[in-house]
Amino acid sequence: MRGMRVLMLAMIGALLSLHAGAQSDPGEPGSITIRVVDPSNAPLPNAVVRVRERDASNSGVLQFYSCDEEGSVVIPHLRYGTFDVYVSLPSAQLAGGQRYATASISPARPHPFVRIVVKTSGRGT
Numbered sequence: 074m075r076g077m078r079v080l081m082l083a084m085i086g087a088l089l090s091l092h093a094g095a096q097s098d099p100g101e102p103g104s105i106t107i108r109v110v111d112p113s114n115a116p117l118p119n120a121v122v123r124v125r126e127r128d129a130s131n132s133g134v135l136q137f138y139s140c141d142e143e144g145s146v147v148i149p150h151l152r153y154g155t156f157d158v159y160v161s162l163p164s165a166q167l168a169g170g171q172r173y174a175t176a177s178i179s180p181a182r183p184h185p186f187v188r189i190v191v192k193t194s195g196r197g198t
Contacts, residue, residue: 103151103178107187109144109160116144117191123159124148127175153178160189 109120120140138146158174176185 101150101152102180103153103183104147104149105151105156105158105176105178105185105187106147107138107140107145107158107176107189109140109189109191112190112192116140116142117162117193118142118144119162120144120191121161122146122148123161125157125159126152127155127157151178153180153183158187158189160191162191162193 105124107122109117109122111117118140122138122140123135124138125135136148138148140146155175155177158176160173174187174189176187178185
């Protein structure tokens, strides 16, 4: 039941982020490709990824994305800057707390790849 609630909140957040437009702009040059896997490198499908631009005037705005069956998601149209990436799982509890990474987009590196390894407890929530 809790997992369904997390998934619903993520979906609502994704819809709200479409209207916020704070970070994703079709005119912006960068993107981040994120892959969420377990320690054996198996993909974690449907992981929820939250992205926030660091040091921006709109730093309170988060955008939510769901990973595909391969545990991947591409976040397009981002401006140059540093982004904080957070991962949560709708169907399994994270072991050892929330997972976090940072990605920087620059003219020299406009499309970084972030791989986040998540240990799961193996229990549904």
